[in-house]
Amino acid sequence: MNEEPLHEIKPENSDLNENSGFLPKETLKRPGLSLLSLFAAGAVMMLIWWGVNQMGWRWPLSVLVVCALYGINSLLQERKIPAASWVLLGLTMLVGFIPALRSNDYTMMLSIPVTLVSLALLTADLFSGQWWQFRIREYLKAGLQAILAFFVGFPIIASQALRTTGKDPDQKASGKRLALGILKGILITIPLLLIFTFLFAYADTIFESKIDSLFQWIKADFLSQLVGRVFLTLFFTWLLAAALWLLVTHSSKAKKIEPDSPLLAPFLGMTETTITLVSLNLLFAFFLIIQFQYFFAGEANITQDGFTYAQYADRGFRELLLVAAIAGLVYYVLASFTRRESKPRRLIFSLLGGLLLLQVGVVLVSAYQRINMYVNAYGLTAYRFIPQIFIFFLAATLLSLVLMEFSDKFKRLALILFSAAMLFTLTLAVINVDKVTARHNVERALQGKELDYNFLVNGISTDAEPFLFEVVHSGSLTQNLQQNLEKVLACRATRFEEAMAGRRNWLDYDISFMRAKNLYSQNQDLLQKWPLEKMYQPDGWLGVTIEGDDIYCGPIK
Numbered sequence: 001m002n003e004e005p006l007h008e009i010k011p012e013n014s015d016l017n018e019n020s021g022f023l024p025k026e027t028l029k030r031p032g033l034s035l036l037s038l039f040a041a042g043a044v045m046m047l048i049w050w051g052v053n054q055m056g057w058r059w060p061l062s063v064l065v066v067c068a069l070y071g072i073n074s075l076l077q078e079r080k081i082p083a084a085s086w087v088l089l090g091l092t093m094l095v096g097f098i099p100a101l102r103s104n105d106y107t108m109m110l111s112i113p114v115t116l117v118s119l120a121l122l123t124a125d126l127f128s129g130q131w132w133q134f135r136i137r138e139y140l141k142a143g144l145q146a147i148l149a150f151f152v153g154f155p156i157i158a159s160q161a162l163r164t165t166g167k168d169p170d171q172k173a174s175g176k177r178l179a180l181g182i183l184k185g186i187l188i189t190i191p192l193l194l195i196f197t198f199l200f201a202y203a204d205t206i207f208e209s210k211i212d213s214l215f216q217w218i219k220a221d222f223l224s225q226l227v228g229r230v231f232l233t234l235f236f237t238w239l240l241a242a243a244l245w246l247l248v249t250h251s252s253k254a255k256k257i258e259p260d261s262p263l264l265a266p267f268l269g270m271t272e273t274t275i276t277l278v279s280l281n282l283l284f285a286f287f288l289i290i291q292f293q294y295f296f297a298g299e300a301n302i303t304q305d306g307f308t309y310a311q312y313a314d315r316g317f318r319e320l321l322l323v324a325a326i327a328g329l330v331y332y333v334l335a336s337f338t339r340r341e342s343k344p345r346r347l348i349f350s351l352l353g354g355l356l357l358l359q360v361g362v363v364l365v366s367a368y369q370r371i372n373m374y375v376n377a378y379g380l381t382a383y384r385f386i387p388q389i390f391i392f393f394l395a396a397t398l399l400s401l402v403l404m405e406f407s408d409k410f411k412r413l414a415l416i417l418f419s420a421a422m423l424f425t426l427t428l429a430v431i432n433v434d435k436v437t438a439r440h441n442v443e444r445a446l447q448g449k450e451l452d453y454n455f456l457v458n459g460i461s462t463d464a465e466p467f468l469f470e471v472v473h474s475g476s477l478t479q480n481l482q483q484n485l486e487k488v489l490a491c492r493a494t495r496f497e498e499a500m501a502g503r504r505n506w507l508d509y510d511i512s513f514m515r516a517k518n519l520y521s522q523n524q525d526l527l528q529k530w531p532l533e534k535m536y537q538p539d540g541w542l543g544v545t546i547e548g549d550d551i552y553c554g555p556i557k
Contacts (some may be wrong), residue, residue: 005186006247008240010209010383013184014382018490026072027075027339028077028157028160028248029076029077029078030076030308031157031159031160031161033076033324034073034076034157034161034248035157035158035161036067037069037072037073037076037231038154038237038240038241038244039237041065041066041068041069041236041237041240042067042233042234042235042237042238042240043238045062045065045233045236045240046229046232046233046236048061048062048065048507049232049236050228050232050320051504053502053504054502054503054508054509054510055099055108055510056099056100056101056503056506056507056508056509056510056513057506057507057509058098058099058507059096059099059100059111059112059115060096060097060099061091061498061507063093063096063115063119063498064093064096066119066240066243067089067092067093067122069240069244070123070126070247071123073244073247073248073387074126074127074540075249079127080127080370081126081127082127082129082134083127083129083275084130084131085122085126085127085128085129085131088118088121088122088125088131089122090189091118091422092115092118092119092122094191094425094426095111095114095118095422095425096111096115098111098425098426098429099111099112099510100510100511101509101510101511101512102429102432102433102461102462102463102510103122103434103462103463103512103513104382104428104432104433104434104460104461104463104514105382105461106382106423106433107428107433110425110428111425111429114421114554115423116143116424117418117421119243120127120142120143120146121142121418122147122173122247123133123142123243123246123247124138124145124246124250125255126247126256127247128255130255130316132415133411133415134255134363134414134415134544135411135414136413136414138255138414139414141267142246144190145250146242146243148241149242149243149245150238150242150243150244151242151243152239152242152389153243153244153245153246153299154202154237154241154399155188156245157241157244157245175304189352191372194300200315205259206323217505235470248379253263255437257479258449267337267339268334268337268338268339269338269339270338270340270345270348270349271460273334273338273349274349274352276334276350277334277349277352277356278352279328280330281352281355281356281359282354282477283325284359285359287363288359288362288363288366291366291494293402316388316502319386320363320366320367320370321364321367321391321394323363324360324363324394324398325394327356327357327360327363327398328357328360328394328397328398328401331353331356331357331401331405332401332410332418333414334349334353335353335405335410335512336410337543350405350406353402353405354491357398357399357401357402359413360398361371361395361399363396364391364394364395367391368388371384371388375440376501376519377387378452379440379441379449379450379451380436380437380440380441381455381459382433382434382437382459382460385433385436385437386428386433386440386515388400388491389424389427389428389431390424393420393423393424396420397416397417399416400412400413400416401413404416412478416435416557420468423505432462432464434460434461434464435463435464435467436463437460438456438460438467438469439467441455441456442471442481445481446476446477446478446481451481451484451545453487453488453549453551454549454551456468456485456487456488456492457491457492457495457551457553458508458551459486461512462496462512462513462515462516463512465492465512465515465516465519465520466515466519468485468487468488468489468492469487469519469523472486472526483530484547486526486529486530487498487530487546488544489523489526489527489547490527490529490531490544490552490553491528491532491544491551491553493520493527494532494542494553494554495553495554496517496520496552498512498555500513500517522525532544532553532554533545534556535550535552541553541554541555541556542555542556
């Protein structure tokens with residue numbers, strides 16, 4: 001890759017630039033404009049996050065601001081973004097959009113750390129396009145660099161902007177022309193805005209009332225909060241400066257990834273590794289022998305032995321997932337640090353390690369069966385459904401370990417883990433966890449099984465509203481189930497109104513919430529069929545009674 005060298009400034013008295021390793025001697029080509037872009041991005045971020053109440057559109061817009069900042073500065077530095085970085089940029093924006101699409105807490109909160117990792121990769125490698133080749137050590141190094149950049153990023157960029165303005169006559173003259181142009185534009189624009197605003201206000205009373213409200217808001221709210229807004233803007237500017245400094249100075253340099261030498265030389269002998277693998281294989285085999293009877297008659301054996309579903313399934317499921325994850329980590333560590341100079345030793349390790357991961361796969365089958373039994377007995381929730389999906393991604397990751405060991409490609413582990421996290425998050429967003437959960441439980445009810453109506457009221461987000469209204473209008477329900485689900489929607493409508501009262505502007509809304517709002521507006525006749533009852537509570541609550549159970553919907557207003 002042919003890259004233009006960054007413009008160099010060699011001050012007589014070197015300060016922050018003179019540092020080996022982390023702080024390079026290069027500086028930004030147009031540090032003044034870069035600094036201006038940082039303040040602008042910081043101000044936009046302040047407007048997005050000031051007075052935050054709900055996530056809504058705030059996270060996607062923040063991701064968009066960061067990506068736009070990177071794009072603008074790539075133009076300022078006259079750097080070309082390679083195709084691989086465009087792919088990562090697209091994935092980052094895609095996963096960053098999830099909080100505006102879904103209201104399910106698990107889906108939304110999982111998307112945030114995945115987006116942060118994606119943004120970190122962009123910051124470390126935007127101009128090189130090597131992110132897909134990164135090993136674990138590159139991830140760790142980027143993390144350490146980010147910590148240091150938080151303290152030095154803004155001071156370095158600001159000092160470079162000041163020094164460049166003072167020492168480069170051409171840039172100084174260009175900066176003066178730009179500043180003079182901005183000043184002239186402001187002086188021309190302000191009187192024109194005042195004149196046209198006055199005329200419009202005089203011509204239209206509604207417009208006049210809106211302008212009066214705006215000025216009242218500025219006087220009563222904005223100015224009283226000016227100090228807080230300034231500090232929040234400076235905080236975001238400082239944070240973004242650290243990212244920009246890493247972007248320009250570190251992602252411009254190609255990383256020396258090949259040849260792939262180990263960070264630590266293998267220090268374990270085959271004797272200790274064989275003892276470990278044989279012992280683990282025997283333990284796993286003993287566990288699976290005990291579990292084998294449950295694969296064919298699990299429910300009968302469990303009840304016969306005096307265990308409940310909760311004791312057998314819910315408790316054991318999480319432990320088995322943890323067992324599988326730890327076993328995979330142990331396999332990776334042993335494969336990375338065991339000396340296997342001869343072919344027989346490599347064969348022994350491959351056989352023992354492959355057998356261990358094969359048994360781990362059977363353990364995952366046992367875990368999946370456990371959670372299925374629990375779902376069949378008590379119904380589906382997000383807490384039970386998401387781990388069902390996670391099992392497949394964990395199994396694929398463990399299989400990748402085997403393939404990497406046979407092909408001697410353990411350096412791809414970081415890419416495998418990042419891809420699995422990205423795909424898992426996108427999968428949750430696409431399948432709509434709460435919709436699937438609600439549909440599964442309603443279908444169980446149609447088969448004569450018990451339905452947890454309190455869960456339908458309080459346990460799922462607005463992602464399920466389209467399905468609930470669809471099934472109520474489908475005509476496929478029994479009369480009793482039809483009435484009960486209509487009561488559920490009437491109760492959810494009250495809870496929705498309460499939630500909507502706490503959302504102050506469009507940033508607090510998401511697509512799922514807006515869709516639910518439209519559905520409730522279009523189905524007022526259906527909701528009014530079931531007026532809520534006043535139920536005894538210290539403060540007074542409204543609720544409905546379904547199948548003899550009192551379900552609270554909201555406080556009496």
